[in-house]
Amino acid sequence: MIYRNKTEAYWEPLLTIARDELGIQSFDPMGKPSADIRMCRVEDIGRALERAYDLGLLVGHTVTNAECAKEKCA
Template sequence: MIYRNKTEAYWEPLLTIARDELGIHSFDPMGKPSADIRMCRVEDIGRALERAYDLGLMVGHTVTRAGCVNGECA
């Protein structure tokens, strides 16, 4: 998987989650295909997904509240 736009706001938080929960320090290919394959425990993947989900909820809530403050809520 190749990620082309690394300037998106979500990039750094997702990399932090991957590093903390899965020991992944970069989403860039390492060169050798075998270096890009990693064993992860299912509970670690679940924890990483849960953190990413929580982050999405928090960002969505923040954006919604900011919109309401600016009078964009119906």
């Protein structure tokens, strides 16, 4: 998988989750295919996905509240 736009706002939080939960330090390829393959426990993957999902909910809620405040929602 090649990531082209590393300046997106979500990039750093996702890399932080990958570091904390999966021990992945970078999404960049290492050069050797065997270096890009790692074993992860299903529980760790689930925890990483849960954190990413929670982050998405938080960002969505924040954006919605900001838009609502702009439009003076009830």
